[in-house]
Amino acid sequence: MTAQRALMLTPDEAYLDRRIAQEAGSLVSARWAVDIYPAVDPSLSYGGSLVDGVRLLASPHPVAVPSRSRRSLQRGRRGLRALMPALDRAIEARRWKRAETIATSNLAHLLGLGRYDLVFAHDVPVFPLGAQLAAAWDAPLICDLHEIFPEQDEHFTTETARRYWRTVEREGISEADGVICVNTAVADYVVNRYAPTAPIVTIQNSAPYVDSAALVGRTIRDHYAIDDAQRVMLFAGSLRPYANLETVIAGFARANLEGWVLAILGDGPLREPLEKLIVRLGLERRVFLGQRAVESELLEVTSSADIGLLPYQAVGINHEIATPNKLFEYIQARLPLATSRLPMIEKIVSGSNIGGFVDYTSERSTADGLRDFIATTLPGIQPDALEAAARRWSWEREETALFEVVDAAMARRRP
Numbered sequence: 001m002t003a004q005r006a007l008m009l010t011p012d013e014a015y016l017d018r019r020i021a022q023e024a025g026s027l028v029s030a031r032w033a034v035d036i037y038p039a040v041d042p043s044l045s046y047g048g049s050l051v052d053g054v055r056l057l058a059s060p061h062p063v064a065v066p067s068r069s070r071r072s073l074q075r076g077r078r079g080l081r082a083l084m085p086a087l088d089r090a091i092e093a094r095r096w097k098r099a100e101t102i103a104t105s106n107l108a109h110l111l112g113l114g115r116y117d118l119v120f121a122h123d124v125p126v127f128p129l130g131a132q133l134a135a136a137w138d139a140p141l142i143c144d145l146h147e148i149f150p151e152q153d154e155h156f157t158t159e160t161a162r163r164y165w166r167t168v169e170r171e172g173i174s175e176a177d178g179v180i181c182v183n184t185a186v187a188d189y190v191v192n193r194y195a196p197t198a199p200i201v202t203i204q205n206s207a208p209y210v211d212s213a214a215l216v217g218r219t220i221r222d223h224y225a226i227d228d229a230q231r232v233m234l235f236a237g238s239l240r241p242y243a244n245l246e247t248v249i250a251g252f253a254r255a256n257l258e259g260w261v262l263a264i265l266g267d268g269p270l271r272e273p274l275e276k277l278i279v280r281l282g283l284e285r286r287v288f289l290g291q292r293a294v295e296s297e298l299l300e301v302t303s304s305a306d307i308g309l310l311p312y313q314a315v316g317i318n319h320e321i322a323t324p325n326k327l328f329e330y331i332q333a334r335l336p337l338a339t340s341r342l343p344m345i346e347k348i349v350s351g352s353n354i355g356g357f358v359d360y361t362s363e364r365s366t367a368d369g370l371r372d373f374i375a376t377t378l379p380g381i382q383p384d385a386l387e388a389a390a391r392r393w394s395w396e397r398e399e400t401a402l403f404e405v406v407d408a409a410m411a412r413r414r415p
Contacts, residue, residue, distance in 0.1 A: 003033040003053075007116040007133070011039055011102065011125040016046040016056065017146065018295060018325055019182075019205050020122055026399040027406070028053035032118075037110065039102050039126050047295030060109050099168045103129040111136060118142070118406065124149040124165055127172025140177040140409035144203075145169075145186050153316035154242050170194055178409035180402070183344050185321035199408040201401040205325045207332045209394035210299055212387065215333065218297050219304035220263050224288035230261045233338070233370070234305035236298070237326050239268030239289075242319060244311045244360055246277060251366025253281045257374060262287045263305065303333035307378065310339035311360040323348070331393050334386040338373045352389040354381060 006027055010020055016036065024034040034054045038044035042059035050056060102125055110129075115137045121130030122144045134141035150156065150165035173179060173190065179200040181187035187202050220232055233252075237243060245264065252262045264274070264287070271290060278287045293301040302308070308330035314320035323344045330337055331348075337355030339345050349355045356377035358369030 003031055004117040005115075006032050006034045006118040006120065007110070007113075008034060008036045008120040008122060009039050009126040009130050009133075010036060010044070010122045012044055012122075013041040014044065015295075016044055017122070018048065018207070019146070019203075021046055021048060021050055021054070022208065022395050022399075023120070023144075023203075023402055024054040025051040026395075026402050030403060030406075035113075035116075037106075039106050039129060040098075047298075049296060057113075059106075061105065099125050099128050099165075102126060103132060107132055115139070118410065120144055121172060122146065124169045124172065127168055127175075131172060131175040134175070134177075138413065140413040141175055142178040142180060142405060142409050143172050143176040144180040145190065146182050148186055148189055148318045148321070151316055151318040153318065154240070166193075173198070176409075177412040178405040180405060183321065183323045185344050189317075189321075198412070199405055201405045203398045203401050204328065204393065205323060206328045206393045206395045206398050207299065207325075209390060209396055210332050212303075212334055212390075215300050215303040217300040218293070220265070220301055221304065223265065223291040223293065223301065224263055226261055226263065226288065229259070231259055231307075232261055232263050232305040233307040233309055234263050234265060234302065234335070235309045235311070236265040236293070236302055236329065237324070238266050239264070239270040239274060241270065242313070242315050243270070244313050245270065245274055247360055247363060247366055248309060248311045249274065249277055249283070249287055250281065250363040251360070251370060252287065253283055254363055254367035255370045256367075257370065260286075260374070264289045265291060265293055265301065267292050298329060299333050302329055302335065305333075305335060307373070308333070308335035308337050308355075310337060310345060311358070311366075312340050312342060313360065314340075314342060328393055331386075331389050334383070334390060336378055336381040336386070338370065338377075348389075348393065352392065353385045354389045 008020055008024060024036060027034050028051050035057050037057045038059050042061045043063045046056060106129055110133055116139055118140050119130050119134045120142050121127045123146050127143055130141050150162045150169060156162050173194050173196050176198045178198050179190060179196055181190055181202050182205060184202050187200060226232060274289055278284060310327060312319055312322060320342055321344050327345060337349055338358045339349055339355055340360050341357040356373050358373055359365040
């Protein structure tokens with residue numbers, strides 16, 4: 001019997017979201033064949049291993065290389081908003097109608113690939129493309145919300161843009177035969193704003209369970225020249241605005257924690273200003289920056305640290321309710337968590353006894369919080385609690401909901 005075919009559309013740029021790869025792998029275990037299509041970035045790659053039966057398709061579009069001026073503009077966007085808000089709004093006006101462009105530029109190519117039995121649209125920018133393909137093939141459409149897309153303060157500075165994306169979001173959800181939300185707060189948002197008739201499930205960003213004995217191999221010291229006697233607090237993630245890394249670095253310097261270093265594992269547009277901050281504070285031997293780990297090695301590298309940092313601030317609802325990938329990667333790496341007290345993260349951390357809370361709002365409060373965490377919280381975190389959390393917050397616990405929504409979506413379209 002020929003396997004049923006599922007197409008997953010993603011607007012990811014640079015790197016494929018781990019959760020998409022995991023959903024595809026779970027479907028293959030249920031005898032689907034899954035193709036993942038990069039609808040925005042033709043150079044999209046995945047640092048991990050895709051299971052047999054999952055393909056990351058090539059895009060026919062040429063790879064766009066950002067100009068130096070565009071990269072500079074992206075880095076300086078926050079400052080531009082403050083200095084020249086009218087110009088910033090004009091720039092946004094040229095960017096926020098991307099959903100129609102994504103659909104029209106990819107539709108004919110994807111229709112030429114033959115019929116798929118199920119379409120996944122991963123996040124709002126590909127909802128219109130997903131809806132058109134699903135209609136053409138008379139296939140179910142599942143809309144997967146990785147965040148509250150219209151509420152991204154770092155991207156959308158005008159109410160016009162937000163209204164546009166809310167409209168795209170609403171129309172996509174109205175066409176969906178199933179809806180996946182990344183956490184219960186996003187699910188509540190969808191229910192309260194759109195009241196979808198399609199079945200809706202929550203699937204967290206959990207990573208697959210890994211036995212702690214298997215977390216061996218490359219370490220953080222393979223990436224940075226850190227002495228074996230030093231203990232490591234780690235931030236693993238993109239160097240982007242709103243990650244609050246400037247405050248973390250300054251607070252770490254102020255805390256003056258003997259025997260500790262700060263390792264930042266990732267890359268992004270803030271790398272250059274953060275490197276300058278490290279030099280200005282004289283932290284070249286205590287704060288390490290600029291390397292990233294590929295997906296296949298991320299957990300073993302992460303597990304070699306001593307503390308995982310989650311310093312996000314409640315800058316808009318999208319950040320306030322976030323449960324980012326790195327939260328669950330830290331959990332699988334059995335790292336104690338020093339996190340901001342954001343509501344969705346707090347539920348997981350407090351309920352599992354795997355970390356504590358630091359006020360990252362200022363340099364002083366960060367320094368005080370890190371000192372208190374190391375002296376008071378860290379000694380009380382037990383290996384048994386970290387292991388229990390790794391089992392509880394694992395992908396194996398999430399994929400049941402994936403199969404549930406797929407079955408429900410298929411039933412809605414079945415004659």
